Each structure stands twice: as C-alpha cells, then as structure tokens.
Amino acid sequence: MPELPDVESFKRYFNRTSLGQEIADIQSDAKSLVKKIVFGDFKQKLLGRQFRKASRRGKFLIVKIENIPQKLILHFGMTGSLHYVKQGSPRKDRDRFAHLIFKFKNGYELRWNNQRKLGKVYLLENPEDLDLIQEMGPEPLEISKKEFLKLLKEHSRKSMKGFFLDQRVIAGIGNIYSDEILFRAKIDPHRKAKSLDLKEKKKVFKKMQKVLKEASKLNHPDAQFPDSWLIPHRRKGEKCPQNKNHELKREIIVGRASYFCPICQK
DNA sequence: AGTACCACCTGACGGC
DNA sequence: TGCCGTCAGGTGGTAC
Numbered sequence: 663m664p665e666l667p668d669v670e671s672f673k674r675y676f677n678r679t680s681l682g683q684e685i686a687d688i689q690s691d692a693k694s695l696v697k698k699i700v701f702g703d704f705k706q707k708l709l710g711r712q713f714r715k716a717s718r719r720g721k722f723l724i725v726k727i728e729n730i731p732q733k734l735i736l737h738f739g740m741t742g743s744l745h746y747v748k749q750g751s752p753r754k755d756r757d758r759f760a761h762l763i764f765k766f767k768n769g770y771e772l773r774w775n776n777q778r779k780l781g782k783v784y785l786l787e788n789p790e791d792l793d794l795i796q797e798m799g800p801e802p803l804e805i806s807k808k809e810f811l812k813l814l815k816e817h818s819r820k821s822m823k824g825f826f827l828d829q830r831v832i833a834g835i836g837n838i839y840s841d842e843i844l845f846r847a848k849i850d851p852h853r854k855a856k857s858l859d860l861k862e863k864k865k866v867f868k869k870m871q872k873v874l875k876e877a878s879k880l881n882h883p884d885a886q887f888p889d890s891w892l893i894p895h896r897r898k899g900e901k902c903p904q905n906k907n908h909e910l911k912r913e914i915i916v917g918r919a920s921y922f923c924p925i926c927q928k
Numbered sequence: 929a930g931t932a933c934c935a936c937c938t939g940a941c942g943g944c
Numbered sequence: 945t946g947c948c949g950t951c952a953g954g955t956g957g958t959a960c
Binding site (some may be wrong): 663664665668737738739740742767778781783794827829836837838839840841854891893896918 | 956
Binding site (some may be wrong): 779817824858 | 929930931933
C-alpha cells in the first residue's frame with residue numbers, strides 16, 4: 663500500500679501520537695524484519711528513550727531518537743500501517759499483523775502492522791547507508807517543473823509507468839499513484855518519456871503534484887478516494903470514471919498490474 | 929539501459 | 945464448508 667501520500671499520512675499520525683513518551687518495552691514476533699542490527703541491541707538502544715519528530719523520504723519514515731544519533735527507519739512494504747492504541751486492546755483487522763510493537767510508559771502502544779512481512783525496520787545513524795535511500799531520486803513535491811523536465815530527458819527511454827515506479831528516478835511513487843497520475847494527465851502508461859511533447863510533459867508534472875498533494879491530505883490507510891479518481895476503480899470490468907462508456911483496461915506493464923482507460927489516455 | 933521474471937511472505941477472494 | 949488458483953499498492957537479484 664504505502665506510497666508517498668500514505669507515508670505522509672503515517673508521518674502525521676506518528677507525530678501526533680508517539681512523540682515525547684518514554685519507550686517502556688518493544689515486542690516483536692518477527693524479529694528478522696529489523697535489519698542490520700540484532701533485535702536485542704535494537705531494543706536496548708531504544709528502551710527508556712523517546713521518539714522525536716519523524717520525517718519522510720520517499721516511502722520511508724525516518725524518526726529521530728532522544729539522545730542518540732541513530733534514527734528509526736520504517737519501510738512499510740506493500741501491506742504496512744501504524745496503529746496507536748491502549749496496551750492490550752484487541753488485535754483485530756490489520757493489528758493481527760502487528761509484528762513490531764513499541765509500548766510506551768503512558769499505557770499506550772504503537773503497532774507497526776505488516777501483513778506480508780515485506781516491510782523492514784532499521785536503526786541507522788545515516789539513512790544513506792541504505793542503498794535505496796542513497797540512490798533515491800528527488801521528492802516529487804519539492805522539484806520545479808524545470809527539474810521534472812530534466813528528469814524526463816535523463817530517462818527518456820523509460821515508459822512513463824517505469825519512470826514513475828523507479829525510486830531512483832523520482833521518490834515515493836508506486837503502482838497506484840503512478841496509474842492515477844497518468845490517468846489524470848491522459849497519458850498512456852506505455853508511452854516512452856521521450857515521446858511526450860512539451861505540453862504533455864507539463865501536464866504530467868502538474869497532475870503529479872496535484873494527485874500527490876490531494877492524496878496526502880487524506881488519512882491512510884482508510885482513505886476514501888473521490889469516485890472521479892481512478893484508484894477506487896482498480897478492478898476488472900470497471901468503467902472509466904471520466905466516461906462510463908469506456909471500460910478500463912488491466913495490463914501488466916513493467917511487471918506491475920496497471921489500470922488505465924485505453925480511450926482517454928493517449 | 930530497460931524490462932521480464934522470480935523471490936520474499938501471507939492473506940483475501942472467487943470459482944467449483 | 946473446503947480446496948485451489950490467482951492476486952495483492954514494494955523491492956532486489958538475475959538474465960536477456
């Protein structure tokens with residue numbers, strides 16, 4: 663699930679629930695999801711300390727820790743989320759997959775849920791020690807149109823779908839939002855970056871920022887997307903939200919299930 | 929360089 | 945109800 667807007671929402675959630683409270687215990691039933699440090703050391707480093715403000719880079723959440731240089735780095739994989747609740751409250755729904763739990767002294771706990779165990783957790787002084795962060799492209803909401811046009815030029819042989827999916831090209835966009843952006847910009851996901859004319863490129867830039875900004879305002883993972891978006895229609899046989907006479911197409915592009923309107927998207 | 933394919937892991941869902 | 949195939953919003957390695 664979690665792409666840039668989702669992680670942005672998790673960041674807000676984390677910052678309003680989990681800051682400035684002493685960590686009393688850390689539990690995990692899948693300790694190997696904590697990488698590059700043995701779980702015992704991970705726990706020992708954090709116990710008795712407090713979380714400071716979290717920031718986001720691409721699909722990563724990066725949390726400062728009181729008094730130590732290391733940061734807690736959370737990646738959510740495809741099925742991750744956070745949940746802050748009273749200790750011992752029933753673990754239903756997503757909380758059944760709470761593989762890492764931070765228990766605070768105030769009686770609450772933060773659950774890092776990860777059904778498919780494709781997410782990962784780190785405790786690193788330099789987030790750049792992770793290749794993916796080191797090589798990550800710029801933040802799509804922080805670049806100018808000019809910089810975006812330069813990116814398209816540098817990766818001109820990629821399909822537009824592949825362009826958005828590659829974290830080394832641009833950060834934080836995954837399968838869902840890639841499709842949404844191209845749908846709004848009315849661009850066929852197969853199109854090579856270099857085949858777009860200037861007007862189309864500008865439109866993709868504008869829609870990219872619009873989609874990511876609007877989606878970031880929603881509260882994930884339970885966000886309700888407007889019906890006019892492509893996202894709520896990602897199912898076989900669904901109609902194009904812009905024209906109910908058009909049937910959406912599902913096709914594997916750059917290895918991922920992609921949905922688009924073969925008529926609206928040129 | 930770009931993409932295809934497989935792997936990781938485990939559940940949800942639809943068909944029979 | 946139960947079994948089975950298919951699919952799932954991410955990333956990384958290998959192979960062409």
